[in-house]
Amino acid sequence: xxxxxxxxxxxxxxxxxxxxxxxxxxxxxxxxxxxxxxxxxxxxxxxxxxxxxxxxxxxxxxxxxxxxxxxxxxxxxxxxxxxxxxxxxxxxxxxxxxxxxxxxxxxxxxxxxxxxxxxxxxxxxxxxxxxxxxxxxxxxxxxxxxxxxxxxxxxxxxxxxxxxxxxxxxxxxxxxxxxxxxxxxxxxxxxxxxxxxxxxxxxxxxxxxxxxxxxxxxxxxxxxxxxxxxxxxxxxxxxxxxxxxxxxxxxxxx
Numbered sequence: 497x498x499x500x501x502x503x504x505x506x507x508x509x510x511x512x513x514x515x516x517x518x519x520x521x522x523x524x525x526x527x528x529x530x531x532x533x534x535x536x537x538x539x540x541x542x543x544x545x546x547x548x549x550x551x552x553x554x555x556x557x558x559x560x561x562x563x564x565x566x567x568x569x570x571x572x573x574x575x576x577x578x579x580x581x582x583x584x585x586x587x588x589x590x591x592x593x594x595x596x597x598x599x600x601x602x603x604x605x606x607x608x609x610x611x612x613x614x615x616x617x618x619x620x621x622x623x624x625x626x627x628x629x630x631x632x633x634x635x636x637x638x639x640x641x642x643x644x645x646x647x648x649x650x651x652x653x654x655x656x657x658x659x660x661x662x663x664x665x666x667x668x669x670x671x672x673x674x675x676x677x678x679x680x681x682x683x684x685x686x687x688x689x690x691x692x693x694x695x696x697x698x699x700x701x702x703x704x705x706x707x708x709x710x711x712x713x714x715x716x717x718x719x720x721x722x723x724x725x726x727x728x729x730x731x732x733x734x735x736x737x738x739x740x741x742x743x744x745x746x747x748x749x750x
Contacts, residue, residue, distance in 0.1 A: 497525060497742065498524055498525035498526055498738040498739075498742050499738075499741065499742040499745045499746065500527065500528070501528070501714075501715045501716055501745060502526055502528065502715065502716055502717075502718060502738055502741060502742065502745075503526055503528040503529055503530040503552055503553075503715055503716075503717045503718065504520070504521065504524060504526055504530070504717075504718045504720070504734045504737070504738070505530040505555075505676070505717050505718065505719040505720075506529070506530060506531050506532050506535060506555075507532060507555070507719060507721055508718070508719065508720045508721060508725070508730055508734055509730055510721075514535060514538045514540060514541060514544065515540070518544055520730075520731055520734070521549070523731065523735075524731075524734055524735060524738050525738070526738065527548060527549050527550065528549070528550050528551075528552045528715050529545070529549050529550065529551045529552060530551075530552055530553045530554075530555070530674070530715075530717045530719075531551060531553070531554045531555070531576070532554070532555050533554050533555060533556045533557075533567045533570070533579075535554075536554065536567065536570035536571065536573075536574065537570070541574055542573065542574055545574050545575065550575065550577075551571070551574050551575060551576035551577065552576070552577050552578065552674065552714070552715045552717070553576065553577065553578045553579070553580055553617075553649070553673070553674045553717065554567060554570075554571045554576050554578070554579045554580075555579075555580060555581075556579050556580070556581045556582075557581070557582045557584070557628055558581045558582060558583050558584050558598070558601075558602065559584055560601075561601055561602070561604055561605060564579075564581070564602065564605045565605055565608055567579055568605065568608055568609050568612050568614050568616075569612065571612075571614050572612040572613060572614050576614060577614070577615060577673070577714075578614060578615035578616070578617055578647065578649075578673040578674060579609070579614055579615070579616055579617070580616075580617040580618065580619050580647075580649035580673065580674055581616070581617070581618050581619070582618075582619070582621060582625065582628050582629040583598045583618060583628075583629050583630050583631060583640070584598065584628060584629070584630075585626060585627045585628050585629065585630065586626070586630050591630060591636070594630045595630060595639075595640055595643055596643075598630065598640070598644065599640075599643050599644045602616070602644055602646070603644070603645075606644075606645055606646070615647050615673045616646050616647060617641070617646055617647035617648055617649045617671075617672075617673040617674065618631055618637055618640060618641055618644075618646055618647075618648065618649065619631070619637065619648070619649035619650070619651050619674075619676070620632065620633060620634045620636070620637040620648075620649075620650065620651055620654050620655050621651065621654055622654055624687070632654075633654075633655065633658060634650065634654075634655035634658055634661070634664045634665075634668060635658065635664055637668075638664065638667055638668050638671075641668075641671050642671075646671075647671045647672065647673040648668050648671045648672045648673065649672070649673060649674040649675070649676065650665075650668060650672055650674070650675045650676065651676040651719070652675065652676065652677055652678070652698060652700065652703055653676070653677075653678045653679075653680060653690060653698070653719070656680070656698045656699070656703070662706070665706060665707065665710070666710070669707060669710050669711070669712055672707075672712060672714070673714060674714060674715065674717055675707060675712065675714070675715075675716050675717065676716075676717045676718075676719045677693055677700055677704075677716055677717070677718055677719070677737075677741060678690040678691065678692075678693065678698075678718065678719055678720055678737075679691040679692060679693045679694065679695050679696035679697070679698050679700060680696045680697060680698050681695060681696040681697065681724070682696070682697050684696075684724070686722065686723040686724070687722065688721050688722040689722050689723075689724075690719070690720060690721055690722045690724065690725060691722075691724050691725075692720065692724075692725075692728070692733050692736050692737045692740065693718070693737050693740045693741050693744075694736075694740040695724075700741070700744070701744050704716070704741070704744050704745065704748065705748055708745075708748055716741060716745075718734065718737045718738065718741065720733050720734055720737055
């Protein structure tokens with residue numbers, strides 16, 4: 497049985513309709529959802545959520561203050577707990593100036609999100625996404641979150657090999673609104689190179705034990721994309737991932 501704390505990110509089934517995604521979620525036994533902001537415009541989303549789902553997170557690529565305000569409103573309408581963001585790129589700015597620009601742009605949205613009951617967060621993402629993001633390590637993501645008053649979405653895939661990760665987690669977890677899990681097989685260069693948890697080298701079980709032991713209260717999101725996932729089949733890869741991580745969580749609870 498899939499642990500109730502798990503979600504499978506909508507990007508895993510990118511290109512499928514909302515109803516097709518719902519059939520996958522039902523097959524996997526997940527009731528928590530991690531959505532892409534464009535799905536907030538789906539006319540059937542609110543009805544579907546009301547049938548027994550909860551929206552944990554909504555992913556948003558920050559572009560303008562107004563666009564984020566619209567996403568906050570849409571997220572609140574379906575009872576979403578958090579919106580997590582990529583920040584937009586830096587252009588020709590250095591990191592500090594880009595961070596200040598992002599802080600100034602997002603600050604008015606923080607109060608709106610608080611009033612709407614929606615948390616705001618930023619995630620760590622590869623520097624391959626430098627055209628749309630500026631936080632490419634967990635350390636930099638923490639720094640930016642502390643500058644802006646935002647929360648954090650930890651994508652383990654992009655930070656598992658960082659130096660002093662335990663200390664970084666201790667600093668990040670009080671702000672952490674979501675955690676994303678997937679694995680990496682050493683030597684895989686076929687981007688985005690994600691694998692089903694348990695198939696690779698990332699110490700996911702130890703990480704899960706650490707964050708739960710530190711009191712992390714929210715869900716774990718499985719973000720499964722890339723050639724390995726496509727070869728196995730998105731649904732089958734998701735099914736195995738749910739089983740593996742559910743077993744980790746059950747062992748920890750036991």
